[in-house]
Amino acid sequence: MVLFLAKRTVGLLATLLAVSIVVFLVMNVLPGDPVLVILGIDSTPDAQAALREQLGLNAPLLERYVSWIAGVLRGDFGTSHSFGVPVAGLIAERLPLTLSLALSATLLTVVLALALGVFAASNHRKAGDWGVMTLSQLGIAVPAFWLSMLLVLLFAVRLRWLPPGGFPGWSDPAAALRALVLPTVALALVQAAVLARVTRSSMLEVLRLDFTRTALATGLSRGRVLWRHVLPNALVPVVTIVGMQFANVVTGTIVIENVFYLPGLGRLIFQAISNRDLMTVQALVLLFAAIVVTANFVVDILYVLIDPRLRGRLA
Amino acid sequence: MTRSTAIAGSMLGALLLTAFPAWSKTDIVIGMQQEPTSLDPTSDATASIDGMLAHNVFEALTSVTEQGEVVPELAKGWTLSDDGLTYTFDLQQGVTFHDGTAFDAADVKFSFDRAMGADSVNPSKGIFEPIAAVTVIDPATLELKLSRPDAFLLFNLAQGDASIVAPESVELAKTTPVGTGPFRFDSWTRGDRLTLAKYPSHRDAATVQMEKITFQFIADPASASAALLSETLDAYPGFPAPEMMAQFEADPRFAVEIGSTEGEVIMAMNNARAPFDDIRVRRAISHTLDRKAIIDGAMYGQATPIGSFYPPHGKAYVDLTGMYPHDVARAKELLKEAGVAEGTVMTLRVPPFPYATRSAEIIQAQLAEAGLDVKVENVEWGFWLEEIYKKLNYDMTIIAHTSPNDMSNFARGKSYFYGYENPEFTALWDRIKTEADPEKRDALLKQGQEFLATEAVHGFLFQLPKLGVVRKELSGFWKSSPVLFQPLAQVKWDG
Secondary structure, eight states: OHHHHHHHHHHHHHHHHHHHHHHHHHHHHSSOOHHHHHHOTTOOHHHHHHHHHHTTTTSOHHHHHHHHHHHHHTTOOOBOTTTOSBHHHHHHHHHHHHHHHHHHHHHHHHHHHHHHHHHHHHTTTSHHHHHHHHHHHHHHHSOHHHHHHHHIIIIIIISOSSOSSOOOOTTSHHHHHHHHHHHHHHHHHHHHHHHHHHHHHHHHHHHTSHHHHHHHHTTOOHHHIIIIIIHHHHHHHHHHHHHHHHHHHHHHHHHHHHHTTOOSHHHHHHHHHHTTOHHHHHHHHHHHHHHHHHHHHHHHHHHHHHOTHHHHHHO | OOHHHHHHHHHHHHHHHHHOGGGOOOEEEEEESOOOSOOOTTTOOOHHHHHHHBTTTBOOSEEEOTTSOEEESSEEEEEEOTTSOEEEEEEOSSOBOTTSOBOOHHHHHHHHHHHHSTTOOOTTGGGGTTEEEEEEEETTEEEEEESSOOTTHHHHTTSGGGOOOOTTTGGGTTTSOOOSSSEEEEEEETTTEEEEEEOTTSTTGGGOOOSEEEEEEOOOHHHHHHHHHTTSOSEETTOSOGGGHHHHHTOTTEEEEEEEEEEEEEEEEOTTSTTTTSHHHHHHHHHHOOHHHHHHHHHTTOSEEOSSSSOTTSTTOOOOTTSSOOOHHHHHHHHHHTTOOTTOEEEEEEOSOHHHHHHHHHHHHHHHHTTOEEEEEEOOHHHIIIIIIITOOOSEEEEEEOSTTGGGGGGSOTTSTTOOOOHHHHHHHHHHHHOOOHHHHHHHHHHHHHHHHHHTOSEEEEEEEEEEEEETTEEOOOSSBSSSOOOOTTOEEOO
């Protein structure tokens, strides 16, 4: 197990290093000059030169990469070109919102998907099953941003139950939670549709196995067999998909935060890329990569917890 | 009015306000499309910095009215010497910055020297180019010596780039701007909102109704529309989507105001590159463009066509839209004369702004009628700045020029992205920018418009409209924008 963890950690660090090099190169190869973005098209050449010097953009590429990565290793992500403040601070003020959104959306996805998936499987080839299958097909087909607009029109504009967007800050927790409801639902519904189908088919496979028949034959109730015997054995593919979906949800916040104008990381990366704010983009892409890699890491550990049989294979 | 009556008057005003708070709301939430990354108008060109802060938080020597006229602000008045080279400004006294430090002529000198200096990163450093020296005569008097007469100086000094900052606070202007204006900076939650609060010590504070102003950043038009309809926003003065105006016009809660801006939208042609270096080709293309169809299709009819490079609301405007009537047969003749074969391929590289991407599709179809095969390439803004603006690597593009008095672009020589140079026009522009007599200057500006239209330097399309959606009960928002800023001191809830 220790060896496994060590291997995965090395893999994680290597992935992040590769990501850092790719982002750095891509951002530098992309046409676009941060100085022109900041000063606009009516600026004079000498003002542009002065700013280029101030931002340290005249140093050679390799030197800039080395000094950046050396800073990152010391925990210093540098100063944002366009915001003029440390990148770490920019991220710290926005990370809580994006993480809350991603975690709550994932939680809602799992709860909805398990409930619907188990329900559909236990009503296999009946009306309930068809209902869930039809709804989930719709859910997969609908783009998240369009669903968001429909939710806003209904719950914010028509009914006025929830705000159409924005985030009031955590100082008022009730208002903060209200602001997160629609974005969470918009993110989760599409993912839940996918996951419900996976849960259903995985359940159906396990339902066909001998031990299920045996359990039912011993006189256990149908519900108990479903939740205690079938579901745990059907979870491995479900957890795999949840891991991938968490990554989808984290990147999905980029669109959702723009639709609901939430001050999170998704909106920050959008703004930073258009501003050619190299320092901020690099740090954010590294962070997103770290989140995704960590999520996969957690999934690997979950496998072992769910299915004790896998422990032998890891040793 | 003596000082004591002024004090009594303002106290009475304050008393009335506090005595009848139920009369009106004193806060407002305004939607903004673009969020800046810095709040210092003197080091970043982002238009929304000026839109929120210029003449609200920061003040300048002069200001500009909705009609484009220059009026006094921190300068109470000024005199100009007979040779047009020395301005003497008589400054307001008793003005304080929001951090309590006093304002005087030394702050103006500091601000201008900083903007003019060798290491200045002022986005409009060109404004200060004619200034040779800034001299403090006494705390309330400042003298500007010019190296040449400058017809636009007083107008230019009203822009956000010429905001007066204090040496004590300018270091932190990017995150906590400090000025002398009627509102002080209160807070900024990046990615979400920026708030201003009334500055009670401002000289006009008695006439300012708003205690709190919140700018909420909502870029997506559909989200902005939902925020207005659900009443979380009170106003959206620069609404980004003309196709959504009809629903607000039909809604009794809102007043829709369609005004003009300084933004001339052009289909620029790379005059340095064949075949656009041939005036016959440029004229042929001008004949092919059908402005009405472009405005109807791209702007839902909400824009004024232009025939040259000057805003229709300007005093010196001449309507030249009739110079090249939509005439495909004539265009084909001209192309044939110039030796441009049918099916010639041209690229139209378009930046990611709705007015540009929508116009591009229509223009593509129109040029096809004249036998030109136009490839539309949608490019990202950073790419546009690098490839089109800096490297002139393009055939045609669509862009709005939003600065005032920007006819000067045509005198910027071959290295500017127009790739256009004409000594005759450069000489004309030199006369315009140094002509002190407004009437003579307007006559020259008319000549300039005619010159550029005759030369058919670009396809001149339309003036970018300002689409404002505000609550019916609100007054004081500008309908048109002759400048990038929007003073909010006189915005009021009626009733």
